[in-house]
Amino acid sequence: MELTISIIIAAIVSLFYAGLLYITYRYRRSTEHHIVNWTMALLVVGLLSSILGLVSNETTLLDQTQLNQPALMVYGGSLFLVLYSVLSTVYLQQKRATVLWLVVGSAWLAALIFTSLQENAFQSPDWVTTLSEDNYTGGYLAVGGWLAIAVLLLISSFAKFYVARLPEIANRALYWVVISPLAIVGTILIAGSIESLQAMGWIIQAVGVAGAVYGIMALRVVDVRETLRTISVNMALTLVTTGAVLAALLIAEELDPAADVQREVLLAGLALVTATLHAPIYLAAEFIMMRLLRQRTEGSLALEVGRFSEAIAGIVELNEVVDLISETLEGALQVRRSELLLCTPDAHDENIIHIEPRFAKLSDTAPALPIGALRKNGILYQKLQNSRRPILQYAIDFEPEFKNVDPMEREFFRKMRMAAYAPVSVQGELIGIIAVGPKINDAPFSEMDISILSSIANQTGIALRNARLVDDLRKREQELEKSNAELEAAKSRLEATDAVKTDFITIASHELRTPLAQIRGHSDIIAALNEQGTLTPEHLTTLTENVRKATDRLETLIGDMLDVSRLDMSALDLRFTQTSIETVVRLAIEPLQESIRERKQSLTAKGLRQLPPIEADTKRLVQAVRNLVLNAVKFTPDGGRIEIYGELLNNAETGIDEVKLIIKDSGIGIDKKNQEAIFEKFFRVGDPGLHSTGMTKFMGAGPGLGLTIARGVVEGHGGRIWVESEKYDPETLPGSTFYVIIPVKPPQGVRRVMQIGGGSARITQDTVVTNGEMPTTMKHAVSSEEEIVQEPDPTVLNPSASRAGLAAAAIAAAERKNQTNTPQQPTETDASSSILSVDALTTPSSDESTDA
Structure with missing residues (x-):
């Protein structure tokens, strides 16, 4: 076997790979990362390929002509590239691609070996140069696979460089971009079996493999971009120095050799000029290169x-x-x-x-x-x-x-x-x-x-x-200021609470004494008439009716106070059944019809009938709507107008269907600063000392609980309530609009009364609703405002009043009652006023608005 340069270099590379393998093995004992195992496998294949490069081209394996040295070099090189691809994915932390490269690479390698053995594609050492003539599928499969591996590895390395979250990871990917072409190109030159290129292939592959081993063992590889910038700067400065020296030499050549003394002086001067100009030119070139490469000098950094x-x-x-x-x-x-x-x-x-x-x-x-x-x-x-x-x-x-x-x-x-x-x-x-x-x-x-x-x-x-x-x-200091502000606010709240308590005592005493006075007065009248023997059935009916009305008023006041106390303790229980907004509004306004007619007001409802059924506590919701309508009646002058609208909404945040009820009046309006406060219990805009009791009379006052209860009931249903008004002005009457949002289905977490089968149940309603049935009538019909709040004669309240005076008062009251019950023809003004009646709401022929 002739000793060629390729064989000598293959031998050196074999020793080099053996040394790398030993170093990697020692490093493997100090780390648990599986990338070292792939590195050792790559080095083993590289070592075997380099040893195979020591034998001649005519050598065969197992006397099989298909398994000659060129074919084994192709198979070894292809296996080397597959392992290098898998190693690259592990190095670049692309876990999903590792298995894919291993499976696809193994399939490609198996197809390459099978096809080439059938065709004996690599029998000639110069098979690459004759590939276009021989037209072997195995040869094309080998070259195509090598090129595909090279392109895909470069793409994946660049991709990792661009998406890396840390600069060190990006630098490692860029480093792999630099050394991968060396390993791939070297392997391809070796597998090509062209003797003139194999020697170069061994060197290039060895450099690439050494770089790969360094990149795997080093946590922080050399800064690729900084190295390239340094090389660029040094090359530029070297060119500047070379240019200065070359210019001096060219000038020296032009000097006259005959004038020895003069020539030596000129050469010394030329050297001095060159040395003097070199330093500033060098610094200027360095500054320009730094600016072009966007690098900071040590001097500028020290200045910062x-x-x-x-x-x-x-x-x-x-x-x-x-x-x-x-x-x-x-x-x-x-x-x-x-x-x-x-x-x-x-x-x-x-x-x-x-x-x-x-x-x-x-x-x-x-x-x-x-x-x-x-x-x-x-x-x-x-x-x-x-x-x-x-x-x-x-x-x-x-x-x-x-x-x-x-x-x-x-x-x-x-x-x-x-x-x-x-x-x-x-x-x-x-x-x-x-x-x-x-x-x-x-x-x-x-x-x-x-x-x-x-x-x-x-x-x-x-x-x-x-x-x-x-x-x-x-x-x-800020915390101290905040604490002081909180103390001031707490003081103000305590003062306001004390004022509310005082106002409540003033209002509640007045509200409670009015029906008590009526009960006491009418009881005394009954006793006086009975003692005189002049108590007739008509007198008794009239007086007991008045006592009942006063009792109902007292019961309503106490019930409102209890409801507010339940709201304070979050103990308001609700019994949900299916109902409709139309039914709720009808039951709410039914007791107020007579008062609306007497006040010559009109009430119109629109858009209620097409609203879907809702699940709600019917009695509580009726109570809330009645309080809102009653508020509109009291603060709307005689002849005013009240409008009720309904519409279906879809909550964009929750996706839940909701019913929106709008109650609009043409009354005195509400100041913007009080539009939230009116829902607080016992709140009053006016002076409590000027309190005037009245159920429906204009600007008549009550205990200040109606809107509080309305808000508590609505929020108990998972809804919302608020008011909008331009201003408060009894002259221009800007009016107010109350908005009520009720979910069609009650949300999770609302408080309900316990089911009968689940233990004790507390029923808080006068009318028990069962099996989805709706109450058709309220317990009592609300009478006119004058009858509810009518003050008894002062002589009745005086214990020293004479029995004769009591009897006269009873007879007068009976006569007034008989006159009230006598049918009268409606005046033109009465006929022109309109209210919303129960029949109007339930009439199928009118679906938009009703004016009775």
């Missing part, structure tokens, strides 16, 4: 740090400290964003340090940062506190030193989306951390960058401590 040292010494405001740090880091390191993390000891556990971001200007577009904690006995805290050197996020994620970091601490720093963290300490205490994001050009941090960051962090300590003291003092 010096400015920071001067500025930080005079700052006591925390926000100014944060902004100065961000501006300096932006100028010196050209980072995308930065944050100052404040470290505060836990008030209860001295072993825990809380970390809270203090936002800076550069992070206006950055995502919201989390709030985390470090344990003093943890690895990260100990590293930051003891080393006082910045820690890279890449090191936290991949270096073995941080393998046992607490998972919550690791997740906190990962969510920060930063690249490096520099500790800020004062007197051995960690008070802050400067966190910086990736650079604008996504280059990894160099040792100079780490030194600058460490210097800025060391100079920040005292200023940060002073700024935090000032900030804490300002917070204490």
Whole structure:
């Protein structure tokens, strides 16, 4: 066998691969990462291929002509590329692609071997040059597979470079882009069996494999872009120096050799001029190259740090400290964003340090940062506190030193989306951390960058401590001011509560005494008439009817107060059955028809009949709607108009269908500042001392509970209620509009009365609703306002009044009752007024509005 240069280089490469294999094996004992196993497999295949390169082209395996040395080199090279592809996906952390490359590569390799053996495609050492003539499928399959592997590997490496979240990971991907073509091209030249190219292929493949092993073993590979920039600058400066020297030589050649003395002087002068001009030309070229490559010189970086040292010494405001740090880091390191993390000891556990971001200007577009904690006995805290050197996020994620970091601490720093963290300490205490994001050009941090960051962090300590003291003092002042404001507000609320209590006593005593006075007066009349023997059945009917009305009024007042107390304790139970808004409105206004007619008001309803059925507590909802309509009646002048509308809505947030009920009047309106307060219990706009009882009379007052109950009932159904009014003006009558939203289906969590089968049930309704049936009539019909609040004769309230006076009063009351019951012809004014009647709401022929 003739000893060729290819064989010599193959032998050297074999020894080289054996050495790499031994080094990798030693490294495998210190790491658990499975990428080392793939690396060793690749080196074994490379070693076998290089050993195979030592034998001649005529050598066959097992006396099979198809398994000659060129064919084995093709198979070995193809296997090498498949393993290199799998190794690349593991290196680039593309877990899903690893299995895909392994399966597809194995299938391609099996197809290549099977096809080429059938055709004996690689029997000739120069099969590549004759491929177009021989037209072997195996040959095309081999070349196509090699090219596909090369293209796909480069694409996946570039993709990893662009999507990497850390600059160090991006640099590793870019490094793989550089060394992969060496390994692939070298393998293809070796497998091609062209002797003139095989020697070069062995060298190129060995360099690529060595680079791959270095990239796998080194946590931080050489900065590819920085290396390329350095090479570019050095080449440019070398060209400048070469040009200066070449110019001097060309000038020297033109000198006259005959004038020896003069020539030597000119050469000395030329050398002096060249040396003098070389330094500024060199510096100018270096400056231009740095500007073109967007690199900072050491002098400019030192100037930035010096400015920071001067500025930080005079700052006591925390926000100014944060902004100065961000501006300096932006100028010196050209980072995308930065944050100052404040470290505060836990008030209860001295072993825990809380970390809270203090936002800076550069992070206006950055995502919201989390709030985390470090344990003093943890690895990260100990590293930051003891080393006082910045820690890279890449090191936290991949270096073995941080393998046992607490998972919550690791997740906190990962969510920060930063690249490096520099500790800020004062007197051995960690008070802050400067966190910086990736650079604008996504280059990894160099040792100079780490030194600058460490210097800025060391100079920040005292200023940060002073700024935090000032900030804490300002917070204490703000908290004190807030506490004083809360005390003032509490004082005002207590005064308002006391005033409400006083008003309630005034109003409640008046409201309760009115029906009590009626009961007492009419009882005395009955007793007087009975004692005189003049008590007739007509008198008794009239008097007992008045007593019943006063009792009903008293019962209503007490019921409202109990309802409000239940609302305060969130104890208002609801019994849900299916009903309709039309039914609720009809039952609500039915007792008010006579009062509306006497006040010559009109009430119109629209859009109620087409609304879908709802699930609600019918009695409670009727009570709420009646209170709203009654409020509209009382604060609308005689002859005014009340309108009720209904419509179906769909809540965009919850997707639930809702019914919207609108009650609009042409009354005196409500001041904007009182539009929320009117729903508070016992609230009154006027002076309680001028309280005037009246159920439906214009601006007549009550105990101030109606709207409170209405809101409680609506919210108990999972709905909402509010009022809108332009202003309060009894002259222009701007009117008010109340809005009620009720869900068609009650939401989860509303309070319901217990089912009969589930234990005791508390029934809070006068009319029991069962099996979905609707109440058709209320317990009592509400009479006119004058009959409800009519004050008895003062002589009746006087215990010393004469029996004769009582009897006369009873006879007069009976006569007034008989006159009231006598049918009268309606006047023209009465006929022109309109109210909404029960029949009008239930008449099928009218679906939009009804004016009776």
